[in-house]
Amino acid sequence: MKNVLTIAGSDCSGGAGIQTDLKTFASCGVYGMSVITALTAQNTMGVNYVENVSQKMVVEQLNAIYDDIRVDAIKIGMLSSLEIIESVYKNIKKWGVEHIVVDPVMVSTSGHDLIDDKAKKSLQEKLFNMAELITPNLSEAKCIYEMMTGNKIADINSVEGMECIGREIVKRFGCSVLVKGGHLDDEPCDVLIKKDMSVIRLDNQRIETKNTHGTGCTLSSAIASYLAKGFSLEEAVAVSKVFVTNAIKHSLNIGHGNGPTNPMGEIYDLLKLELVSESNI
Template structure:
């Protein structure tokens, strides 16, 4: 079995963050491990508080994993402050790294800032150049490139600009466009567009975390980036299709729909 590590924040409601990452790892056939960077108080209605984990504790978590267990792929999600980004980059550079997927989590669906403004530059400077794949959604890409993105052509332009930051591949996710949700994958030379009909549902909590983790799982299993993204896109589409109501707000995607179906558990 392959082993995947997520470095991200905890979601107390279980739909996003570390919890979604571990579910996506399991659903895609790899063993999940975690380094927690922050603890959030959140539910389906929003994020209400964040407490960052100390830099030394983040470093010790990473070291504890790498000094004992083979890591076949890494996913980095919520890294909310400058000190967190610096210690992750410093600690990871001590090791020979496997494929690394960065999901640049900046703002929650409810509008809570999950990445301090002063940390945005550090993310670009220290972590993005280490990435095999960068997976921003449109609002995140807009922050990173500094202009509005509202067409497929501008998504491609943004992918080109983001690629110059040093990552090997860029996947600009199109879920925020008004038309069908088209994602753009760019390898520095060629574009590959993944077209999927928009799904009309409000239960999309954890979508970005889940997709990036599924990609990391597929890379750990030896897939090439394009294949890893295609397979992960199919997985997240099914998970969104079968997302379910939970609490009073935005429900989660269904990470284990295929397993529940096989077990005869009704939605």
């Protein structure tokens, strides 16, 4: 079995972050491990409070894993301080890993900053250069472009704009980029720009539901899982897109806000079928 590590924040409500990463790993058939970088008090209605884990604790978690277990791929999510970003960078560089997927949690889908400019700059200059793939949403892609060029731009609201921004990011950091277009006004579409500048459009099925909490975490974790299992980048992204669509189809109507996607949904369906089959024997 392949071993995949998530380095991210904890979501006490179970809908995103470390919790949904581990569910996704299990569903994709890999062994999941975690380094927790922040504790969040959140639920389906929003984030109420964030408390960073100490820099030393982040490093000790990484050392404990690498001292004992082979790491085949890493998914990196919420790194909410400059010190934690730099510690993660130094330790991954020291220990090494073949596949790194960075979900750059910098800007919310509503456009609000989640980390300060120094942390954003460090995330880009250090971890993007190390990554095989980064998976920004539209707001994050806009933020990355503005920081690396110093030019303000309008919101990205077209597939052509996604491709243009994605190419510039690839040129600057040398990693492949999956720009997520789930919030486009038109039909949703994600755009993969590979290191060789080839572009692949992945049209999405619009699923009418408010329960999309954790979608980005699920996608990046699934991609890391399939990369660890030997899939090419293009294959890993394509299969993970199907996985996320099914997770949204099986989303859970939990809480009073935006409920979570369900990475375990297909497994639950298989178990139900088995129980029905056994009852009919």
